[in-house]
Amino acid sequence: MGMKDKFQDQAEQWQQKAKGKMGQAEEQAKERGQQRGQRRDEEPERTRPQDEPDYDQDYQV
Known part of the structure; x- marks a missing residue:
């Protein structure tokens, strides 16, 4: 085995x-995305407290 073959084998490894690590990272990202989607379904919608002013309305001066 020559030096060229040795380095080529190492590069292929x-x-x-x-490629294996990329595949694992993609799988983990999909799992995290699915978990986030499940959490959103479980959480109730956030509402504004009654005593908080509504800043979206225009004020009359």
Whole structure:
């Protein structure tokens, strides 16, 4: 095995590791997205407290 083959094999191994890690990262991102979606479904909608003024309305001076 020559030096060229040795370095080529090493580069291929690094490529395979990187592809594997990318696949894992994609799966984890999908899982996190699904978990966030589930949490949104479980949380009630946030409402404005009754004593808080409504700043969206125009004020008359």
